[in-house]
Amino acid sequence: MSKMIFVNLPVADVARSTAFYQAIGMMKNDSFSNEQGSAMTWSDTISFMLLNHAFYSTFTPKRIIDATTTSGMLLALGLDSRADVDAITEAAIAAGGTELHGPEDEGFMYSRAFADPDGHGFGPFWMDPVAAANGPEHMADATA
Structure with missing residues (x-):
């Protein structure tokens, strides 16, 4: 398994x-x-x-937090493309979620963030495969 x-x-x-x-x-x-x-x-x-x-x-036995006012965790969701990051974020907003931050483009990585209706935070992102395999510092070598 x-x-x-x-x-x-x-x-x-x-x-x-x-x-x-x-x-x-x-x-x-x-x-x-x-x-x-x-x-x-x-x-x-x-x-x-x-x-x-x-x-x-x-x-x-712990008290359940109110995720709209208290952050318990943020869940990063790795996706296949920048377009997929935008699509899931736009779908989340249309379905009643809240955008936590707009597009952030680091060149080797692209991300956005949203919360579900209960306030649980998600950070969909796309990372260049070279950076994912070797770290962002290797991107300069790949593009040189």
Whole structure:
């Protein structure tokens, strides 16, 4: 079995959050979804579990933060192109998300950022394959 990651996110409204994550390109896995939560597939090895607060609370004794006012984490999403970064960000905004920052272009890397309706932050980015493999300092060698 491949290594996998399941990102558990507390959400106020499972149906609203499910619609949002579908709008940004994730697929709902009905086999692992119910009224308490939705399993949203990002890739073969990455899923987001959107859990209502009551169900999320069964996994931790800690208080659930209000992600609209407190940052608990930022999730970077690696994409294949600058256009993909723009597309997912525009889809997120259209589906009720909030843009956290506009385009940032470092030459070897391009990014934007958005929050879902519950305030969870995402940073979609594209990185030049040479920089991804060797570090941004090698970009000068590749373009010289």
